[in-house]
Amino acid sequence: MTTLDAITLSVIQAALQQACDEMDLTFSRAAFSPVIAEANDRSDGIYSAADGSLIAQGSQGLPVFVGVMQYSTRTVIEMIADGRCLPPEEGDIYIVNDPYLGGTHLMDVRFVMPLYRAGRIFCWLSNTGHWPDIGGSVPGGFSASATAVEQEGLRLPPVKLFKKGVLDREIHAIISSNIRVADQRIGDIKAQAAALLVGQDRVNEILDRYGDETVSEAIAELRRRAADQMRAHIAAIPDGTYRSKAFVDSDGVVNEPLTIALAIEKTTDRLTFDFTGSSKPCAGPMNSVLATTLSSVYLAMRHIFPDVPISAGAFEPLVVNTPEDTFLDAHYPRPVSGCAAEVSQRIAEAVFAAMVQALPEKVTAAPAGSSGNFALGGSDPLRGRDYVMYQISGGGYGGNAGHDGLSNGCSTIGISKSPPVEIMEQAFPVLYRHYALREGSGGAGKHRGGFGLAYEVEILRGEARASFVMDHGRFGPQGVLGGGDGAVNEVTVFRDGEAHVPPHLSKEQDIPLKAGDRVRVATPGGGGYGDPAERSPELIRRDVEMGYYTPEQAERLFGTSYR
């Protein structure tokens, strides 16, 4: 290191991070889709010119996109190199959402833009935004029973949506003709592009100031150091193999659980993740593409070591054996809509369940780990128009060495807020009968799990169809070190007052409903941490006083009387 001192390195690291944060901010504030604007289901980053590896990513980007975007950027670079994609020119922006080209599901649409310096590509800027619809058989894209990707929506290979800075109206017209609520997507497209342009300005400023060569050196050095930092964390883990299992309720088509079998082997300063023994590729949409599987491992490790900056270097010591011939390495035309929302969270859960054995001070018991997608599509006779309503929901987090789990926390792979009841009732012909903390749902433990959510929605007018893509209906989130499991997810549909429970428990599509019918959902609680008998009597008494557990539950779960 001749020109690079520790100061310059830290300064360039902070500046690149800021550039990504500003891209994130611009994208959210300018977006139309509430999934992006409110729920922050988007991410922005800077990627290397050579192979698309991750240089920096926004700190408020959706966690599951952590690793994914480097694979899609890499694919674009490769496809340009072998002629399957038109070569880039300054101002071009490629659009791509093909899950099998380093993606997640079709709704996650990526923009990829080269950043030029003196006529050569210095790096790539990419972002992903979750579009509220991408065509396919179900509004919103979360079909619970698709058996091929074509049923899930429009699939775009990398094509130039912007050519030398100008929107290609023909490609835009094709997209618009194939998706629902298309009129507002032009706003999201422009917001997504505007974020990349902000990033371009910021990165150019950094390069002008410190020099292209210095920044290149810094990027290489930062990558090396992130790898060192991750290695230092890993080195502190006792050598050995840590095994765990996690289960997806079903694939939505065949009513049998899918198994994720994980063995993490720790040697010196490396972790090897092996999914041998996991279930075969499945018929329904619970397959995961490789990029999502890798990203799920990375994001779980980042939850464990949040201090390691997000860059390709941090992933180097994490070796994931390709889980060939399992549902965690899906190929065309396997349906994949559940991979980013649900399967990714089961993978993270498996990583937590294995790592808590090695790092009991750092890792929590299993969180609820479901996005809780409930979609209601219908028509409102009063307003004379159709609607699609999404309710996402949180659940309890796992207890941990320091404290009880959080209640109604966001999905493991997301950071998105759920919509207010008042806004939902303004927009759709529904009435919430309750929206409450789900009592008794937290897994018992020295530090108990957080509590899930219980809500019930009544259809006020017209007819509608309800679809669910949730999980943890069969098995509750795992407790650890003697802690109990959190409560399972429960869905009950009341039609003409009669209760219907989906055969797959957490997944079903197109349940017909009419005015007066109701949907009741109770989301999972978090797993408990440690022996419930070790819980402080003071805390148990408080839990009963707050009504979190009934006296009977407290007695049964914690073994002492608190009446």
Place this chain on the structure above:
Amino acid sequence: MNEKVSAAAGSVVAGIDVGGTFTDLLLIDARDGGSVHIAKIPTTVENQAFGVVSALGATQFPVSDIDLIVHGTTTTTNAVLERRLAKTGMITTRGFRDVIELGRRTRPQAYGMTGTFVPVIPRNLRLEVTERVEAGGAIRVALDEQEVREAVQRLVEAGCESLVIHFLHSYANPTHERRAAEIAAEIWTNGHITAGHALLSEAREFERGVTAAVNASVQPILERYVARLRKELAAQGYARDFLIMNGNGGMISARFVTAESAKTVMSGPASGVIAAAYTGKRAGFPNLVTYDMGGTSTDVALIRNAEPAVSNEIEIEYGMPIHVPMVAVHTVGAGGGSIARVDAAGLIQLGPESAGANPGPICYGRGGSEPTVTDANLVLGRLAPKKLLAVDHPISMESVTRIFEDKIGRATGLSGVDAAGAVLRLGNIKMAGAIRMVSVARGHDPRDFSLFAFGGAGPLHASALARELGLPRVLVPARPGITNALGCVVADMRHDFVNTINQPVGGLDVAQAAGILARHRSEGAALIAKEAVTPETIRVTHSADMQFIGQTHIINVPLPSPHIERAVLQDLFERAYFARFRVELPEIRAVLVNLNTSVTGVRTPLDLSRLIDPAGRASSLDAALREVRPVWYGGTWHDTPVYDREKLPLDAAIEGPAILEQMDCTTVMEPGDRAQSDADGNLVVEVGR
């Protein structure tokens, strides 16, 4: 009590700001041409009123001669942040008592599945009653009044001091909330009842509920404090009504402040921003980024055309939104006490850990052993060693430098001094980045703004930060250390109004909109007429919150006139949107979301020219010179003249590098900077490139 004060020429106004560490007082006596009295004493944490009285005593100014006292307080801020809240109960719609505990399904940080959240009101004090209003305002289930009585009774018996009524959709139809509050008032005699819609008449039950819960649970605390202070001031001979600084940057009579107690949570930061706007306007710099650096955190705000940005969406801490209009002050978690360390990758990192006030930086001599930003400033000669090391248990400069060498230098191959330099640069980069995110990143051109630096440490870093941010100049007020007290002295009376419209601009009912603005104006004027101070003029500003149809975020568009025309509205919005995002969307309709009005009772301008006593000024720059000492700038040491700020000649022109020292503040000018002082004693530093 209700005697009116004009605050015009010939009156005596005292601003007293109680901060976390110091209580500052600034008194301007207009009877003798604006003589200035200042006091700075340690804050009395348990009862801030003692500090206020001591500060008055320290000036030796006869308290009975004071015409008006304006007070900025952290009473409610501390109550919220330390959760020392009054015991409060909440009555909600059946099925919805957990709304303020469940939140919006979030977690405290993006990465890490740990963290906790404690609701403002515990679950056992949140009771449900039968009632239901629909989204459109129709009553679906009648209010069960007997249940309300029983719930109120239970909360009284539980020992609650304050009460919240929080029903679903009360913003659309407040009948049930009002009726329940009436019933409660029969039993709840202390008046501490907050109805959710009364404070914030907007949809979003979590945010409205938390805002109401915070309001109710600080109300008894603020009321007790106001009563205590009134008594103490009366004992000193001040029998008039005093005013309190509100979070919206306006002052309000202490008699009225408690009804909307939540608004005082940002009292302190708001007064600093008000002082900045006032000072900047007089100095000819109406566009400012304010920068108040303290020990553990730094407050940043944006001022355009001498108007501080106001936000309805402040989040005090994780899961605690307060959605009433308040000056948009953003807090960055970095300050003089931020601790530097080397991480496992061998990179220097700064914060988020802070040495705070105790033990504080190493150089405070209170047992601090971790290198901080303040220590770096000391090692680099930017802070006067004599002054800082004059503490009870002085630490030698060598040992501070050695700690930098040991804790930072060893792992990074830097000397102690270079390590301190690295910490300083990194601190500046991080603060600049955070400042950019909340100010110029929002579509403003940095070249149009000046950095207004105050607080104990703001002027120490301002020049370097302005360089980072591309701001052409720094404005350092005459007395950076008492800026908040100045804000109290100069603040106007202000009332804000918001009405939700939610209509596409194309189909807007223009007459209805104009009627709303007219009502805002008359209500505001009526409120100001009730105050103890007579304003010189009434100023009204209108703005519109707008978006494209289908969006959830809004942008605020100032309205040049109350006469609303659709085409003008459309045009203003499109321009503002393009300035912010560089995006044009002719294919999508614009929507008017809210109409906002602020009505300000403008007080008579105060003369600030004697903030630094003109009699103490030296005749030449050389006569103000204290010493010349080596100071580190960007890797090299420069012999730097150190001037006594208060002795600078009135029209001083200074070239950097230079250091200006005053009672509680040090200003650093980097090489290449040029500074000029103005008539109010401000220092205008043109930043070198």
